[in-house]
Amino acid sequence: MAIDVPALAARQRVAPVDDESARRLAASGLELRLVTTDEERDAWSQSVARGFLDTERNAEQLDAVRERGAHRRPVGVYDTAAPDPHAPVGSVASWVTELTVPGGSTLPTLAISAVTVAATHHRRGIARALVEGELRTAASLGVPLASLTVSESQLYGRYGFGAAVPVTSWRIDNRRAGWLGPDPSGRVDFVSRERFRELAPALHERVRTSVVGEVPVPAGQWDTFAGTRPDAKDAAKTRAVQYTDAAGEVRGLLLYSVEENLVDYARSTATVSLLLAEDREAHAALWRFVLGLDLIGEVRASELAVDEPLRWMIADQRAAHVEVVDHHYVRILDVAAALEARRYGAPGVLALDVTDPLGITGGRWLLRVDDDGRGVVERWPDGDAAPAGATSVTIGVTELAIAYLGGVSLGTLAAAGRVSTSDAARASRVLGWHAAPRLSFRY
Template sequence: MSTTVRGAVASEADRAAFRAGPVDEQSRARLAESGLDYRRTTVDGDDFAPWLQSVARGFQDGERTAEHVAAARARSGYRRLTGVYDPAAPVSEAPVATIASWLGELTVPGHAAVPACAISAVTVAPTHRRRGIARAMLEGELRAAADAGIPVAMLTVSESTLYGRYGFAPAAASASWRIETRRATWIGPRPDGRVDFIARETLRELAPGLHERVRLSAAGEIDVPGSHWDGFAGTTPTAEKAGDKRAIQYTDATGEVRGLALYTVKENHDDFTKATVRVVYLLADGDDAYAALWRFLLELDLVAEAHADELSVDEPLRWMIADQRAATVTVRDHQYVRILDVPAALEVRRFGAPGILALDVSDALGHAAGRYLLEVDADGAGRVRAAEGDLPAGAVEVSLGIEELSAVYLGGVSLATLAAAGRVRSEDPSAAARVLAWHRAPRLSIWY
């Protein structure tokens, strides 16, 4: 399946310019008042290794070896790296806080993508907490993105309560599945084509192209940086337990590769017929590939349970097994979104129904505050302009914060639900919800 992206997309020149951009001056000055130095880190410079060690410490990982540093350096060129340094610290070359970002693309409803600032590697050393460092970094990165004309920021989070104060909201949830395989019993399709084992290196080669074919079909997905595929496949020199991963592909009746999956198996030493399979990653181009790969994984010999994470909240798999109670599904927040430019963000996506919404948007950071008129036609395309003077007949007024608008942006939560929760005010939230809705739940199949 191949789809043309509507709207502006990120060019390589755009990405390079964002990487090379200066740190935010307002945040730099604020941190300087506390004796801290806020500056960019270079992948090729001597400051990269200390920056990487600080990131590892922040996520409670072990110290990085020279081999780890070299491998990370080789695959970090796409990112903009920033650190906060304390000249008075005993190890002053190591930052006390870190943040990374890059210009990517976020899939939105309607097989379209919008340029987005992806944020990652946010850490603050426990020795320097409650000094406004995280606020300075995140607000600085958002200002840098807004100055670059990027309509949206996005991130996946370890600490979910931190980011709402900056306007981020959980916009695409993920589901974790635990399936009792013998109880499940496959009743789904049995496509033509075949499933075969392949080398992990082959999967690494095939995955980027396949992902590009399918990523516009689900809102919430992103264009995956190349180094992430090495992490999945375990094809870096520093990959741990890479040999535990097994790779398979599905080819259709014409011989074209339509699906890929990686999985591991954990043996049960008390009962060798009750091993556990963990699905590391599954990528399917079309319903046949999806069904064939899942059937293979659920019918593996000597396996009693299958585990999988980062799935959609409306997986077709639920309707492909005879006993839905064989699956225990846990849902959690995953892909966070923050709109920076309301007209640019809304005009890229498609909408669930025609209508006119008058959006009164508040934004504590000032990026997106304003009154906007969203007019959606019968084809689901929206046009946004400033709401001035009398509103058109039939316009539904909605008052909400940027966090709430960001939450509904991908169609992952109904505006009516947020209104019932006291997060949105409108005289007709159901009508507004129909406009902002989408027929398929958003998803994001990776962490970043």
């Protein structure tokens, strides 16, 4: 049965804080609570800004943060003995949204952001209480996944998150790259940032369900991308471009900025901040435009897919320096619901023994995949042998999350010593997918 995501999101926003985390913090003289009033939100936002090395926010910026964060559930940790007991010493924000999984379906996910701990309160269990508390709350409401993009990648494995969506960062020598890609039949035009802001949400909605790993962009974040808010920093540096096909329909959008090279003006740098393309023609047209910019010596871009086809569109592949980085982390909160939601790369039966140190999910499961790539999940009772012909897989919830979207194979994880399986090749084929996952932004 389909899950009513807006209703689930509404329940999550007002759910009480987790009892276990609240008790754990109270034993250390700290209070865990929801942030509800505008005054509390402003103090919470100032603490978040400090935690991410940002400047103190003025009244205009605080108004903007409240508006674009209305969809989020802010939670704070407070020290009543501090000089300013109204300023939280720990923070987290979360909301329920959708994650595209292999096969084009979407599944509710708890998006987590704004995790900070004040430098004065390190090593007091605050981050653990915040993150685990939000995970337990979401799981109790029936949210099957959690996800986040991280500033410090080594922190979240302890909570069961795995780096499920690796992406690539590119530096391209424009003068050397050349072009071998297609010559699109449509046209590329500059548009205003306001026009980009008008067009982008609908285009992204059309694109995201075909891209594994994507999530909806929160409404207020479009203004951040386009610089269309009064409090936006350096908004005038951003240029917007659209691609229209031969029928006059907008199929692609691009945001980029330029940094002048003061030593050699003709070798300035263009940075692509967002490229949305509904089809291959739009994708090629926008990249061809960027690589043809005048006075640009280097193009930079990030959050591109591991299988980004641009490499095969340029004449000299050595003109591109490509780095693979971890980006989007996933945490499974309900193994059965997660496994049944996606499609699979090959038929087969996997006997999965999943461990979860936090006790949120896990257990022994049989995943039966038919010739159409559809999976059915059933309990595999303790003590029972795996069915004849099944491939056994002993796996932690973190490793299952890493493999879940098809971006990392079970064979790779087995070779790394992180998964035990009776047939790594077969398990990889079943759980694999034909395209690499991607998330085109950070949240």
